[in-house]
Amino acid sequence: MKPWKTLARETILDQGKYLVVENHTIELPDGRILPNWAWLITPAYINAMVLTDDDHFLCFRQTKYGIAGTSLAPLGGYLEPGEEPLACAQRELLEEMGCVADEWIKLGTYCVDGNRGAGTAHLFFARGARRVQAPDADDLEEQELVRLTRVQVSNALARGDFRVLAWAAVAALTLACVNP
Amino acid sequence: MKPWKTLARETILDQGKYLVVENHTIELPDGRILPNWAWLITPAYINAMVLTDDDHFLCFRQTKYGIAGTSLAPLGGYLEPGEEPLACAQRELLEEMGCVADEWIKLGTYCVDGNRGAGTAHLFFARGARRVQAPDADDLEEQELVRLTRVQVSNALARGDFRVLAWAAVAALTLACVNP
Numbered sequence: 001m002k003p004w005k006t007l008a009r010e011t012i013l014d015q016g017k018y019l020v021v022e023n024h025t026i027e028l029p030d031g032r033i034l035p036n037w038a039w040l041i042t043p044a045y046i047n048a049m050v051l052t053d054d055d056h057f058l059c060f061r062q063t064k065y066g067i068a069g070t071s072l073a074p075l076g077g078y079l080e081p082g083e084e085p086l087a088c089a090q091r092e093l094l095e096e097m098g099c100v101a102d103e104w105i106k107l108g109t110y111c112v113d114g115n116r117g118a119g120t121a122h123l124f125f126a127r128g129a130r131r132v133q134a135p136d137a138d139d140l141e142e143q144e145l146v147r148l149t150r151v152q153v154s155n156a157l158a159r160g161d162f163r164v165l166a167w168a169a170v171a172a173l174t175l176a177c178v179n180p
Numbered sequence: 181m182k183p184w185k186t187l188a189r190e191t192i193l194d195q196g197k198y199l200v201v202e203n204h205t206i207e208l209p210d211g212r213i214l215p216n217w218a219w220l221i222t223p224a225y226i227n228a229m230v231l232t233d234d235d236h237f238l239c240f241r242q243t244k245y246g247i248a249g250t251s252l253a254p255l256g257g258y259l260e261p262g263e264e265p266l267a268c269a270q271r272e273l274l275e276e277m278g279c280v281a282d283e284w285i286k287l288g289t290y291c292v293d294g295n296r297g298a299g300t301a302h303l304f305f306a307r308g309a310r311r312v313q314a315p316d317a318d319d320l321e322e323q324e325l326v327r328l329t330r331v332q333v334s335n336a337l338a339r340g341d342f343r344v345l346a347w348a349a350v351a352a353l354t355l356a357c358v359n360p
Contacts, residue, residue, distance in 0.1 A: 001322040004245050013193045013201060019218040019296070021193060021201060026245065028320060037245070038199040040220065042296065063181050064294040065206065065217070070181055071294075108340030110348055114244040114251075116199070116222065118298050121345050140208060142181040158357045160288030165301050168290055169345055172352035177338045 002029035009039070018042060040118040046089040047076040047166045048104075048124040049153075049174040050097065057153050058097055058129065062143035064164060071163035072156050073143070074170050075126075085109070085122035093126060097145065098135040102128030107173040112166070123170040125178050150175070182209035189219070198222060220298040226269040227256040227346045228284075228304035229333075229354040230277065237333050238277055238309065242323035244344060251343035252336050253323070254350050255306075265289070265302035273306060277325065278315040282308030287353040292346070303350040305358050330355070 005027040013021035020041040026034040050058040060073045077092040079085060086104060093099050107123035137143070148156065154175055162168040185207040193201035200221040206214040230238040240253045257272040259265060266284060273279050287303035317323070328336070334355055342348040 001241075001243050001250055001324075003243055003248065015203075015216070015218045019201070019220075021199070023195075029322065034320075036195070038195045040199075040298070042293070061181075063183055064291070065184050066291040066294040066297050068183070106340075108343075108348060110340075110345040111244070111246040111343060112292065112345050113222070113298060114246040114344035114347075116298075117246050118220070118293060118296075140214075142209065144181075154356065157353065160286075160290075163288075163291060164294035165290040165292050165345055165349055167294075168288060169349035169352060172349060172356040173337065176334065176352040176355035 004028055007033070038116060040113065040116045042112075042117075042119040043078045044085070044120040044122065045076060045078045045166070046085050046092065046122045046124060047074045047170040048089045048093065048126050049074050049170050050093060050099065050101065050126045050129045052129045052147070053102075056147040056149060058099070059146050059148055059153075060143040061146050062141050064141060067163045071167065072146070072161045073164070073167050074162075076166070086124070089122070089124045089126070093129065094133070096135055096137045096139070097129070098131050098133045099129040100132050101126035105178060107170060107177065110169070121166045121169070123166070123173060125170075125174045184208055187213070218296060220293065220296045222292075222297075222299040223258045224265070224300040224302065225256060225258045225346070226265050226272065226302045226304060227254050227350040228269045228273065228306050229254050229350050230273060230279065230281065230306045230309045232279075232309045232327070233282075236327040236329060238279070239326050239328055239333075240323040241326050242321050244321060247343045251347065252326070252341045253344070253347050254342075256346070266304070269302070269304045269306070273309065274313070276315055276317045276319070277309070278311050278313045279309040280312050281306035285358060287350060287357065290349070301346045301349070303346070303353060305350075305354045
């Protein structure tokens with residue numbers, strides 16, 4: 001199977017570090033040309049499910065602009081310029097939850113929108129987390145730290161309580177791929 | 181917890197049905213104003229994991245513009261104007277895989293980007309699928325239909341072989357939340 005080729009790209013909207021929109025001209029393997037393909041450049045981010053050394057998952061109950069009401073949320077944050085995904089996840093764990101973790105398991109790197117880009121999600125599972133300092137989150141959203149058992153996470157997932165796609169993905173991947 | 185309020189919204193880029201970008205002015209619960217918040221309007225879509233009546237998952241091996249190489253992919257497609265998510269999933273199953281399914285389980289509705297919008301993903305698990313006609317896909321990508329056991333899906337997920345976020349999410353939610 002052959003890839004689509006990018007023949008040309010042009011910036012059509014520049015909102016700075018959170019959003020650049022490009023217009024791509026694409027050639028398909030059969031020679032057809034797609035002249036106006038929007039491509040979204042947004043920052044990469046991490047999400048991580050965190051399991052404490054006494055076997056509870058640490059999540060947030062929080063608001064988020066994209067959803068009405070509240071949602072359960074895993075640890076998350078944008079990569080800083082030049083930052084490695086794992087280093088970002090470890091920094092966020094310390095900042096947001098005041099914790100360090102013994103073991104980090106990669107759950108994969110995912111294109112957020114297969115057609116348009118819209119950034120890259122790096123997903124992790126952190127095990128053996130323990131509190132070493134007070135959390136010092138700089139997020140704009142109101143949030144409350146909650147401790148959940150594996151069964152509670154599973155039930156919350158089944159109810160759709162992780163309401164952002166990457167949040168549900170990292171929680172489900174943790175339950176599906178890891179035996180805590 | 182109080183939501184963020186949208187005080188004003190203005191279209192700053194209109195690429196038609198696949199992308200509109202708005203600039204929002206937002207008021208936080210503490211009264212702070214965020215004057216330039218980009219918001220992405222893209223079409224809603226479905227993804228579904230499909231299990232046949234002889235207990236194999238139907239997936240595609242395919243290319244996608246947003247990734248290099250190939251990926252495993254579940255059934256997927258954009259909602260047509262006015263179309264319900266379940267009807268979209270059933271239409272896509274017939275078009276892409278030539279199948280109908282006995283049972284449809286909702287795996288939730290997710291905001292693709294919690295900060296910027298970028299559409300809504302409706303995820304499903306279809307069970308008892310059987311071939312009733314030849315597939316007639318209109319997708320632009322080259323794709324090959326593959327049949328996988330539950331263990332093969334689990335191993336593929338753990339390797340990161342479902343390389344688009346919604347694809348990994350629907351596969352992991354199926355394994356985590358459903359007992360086939």
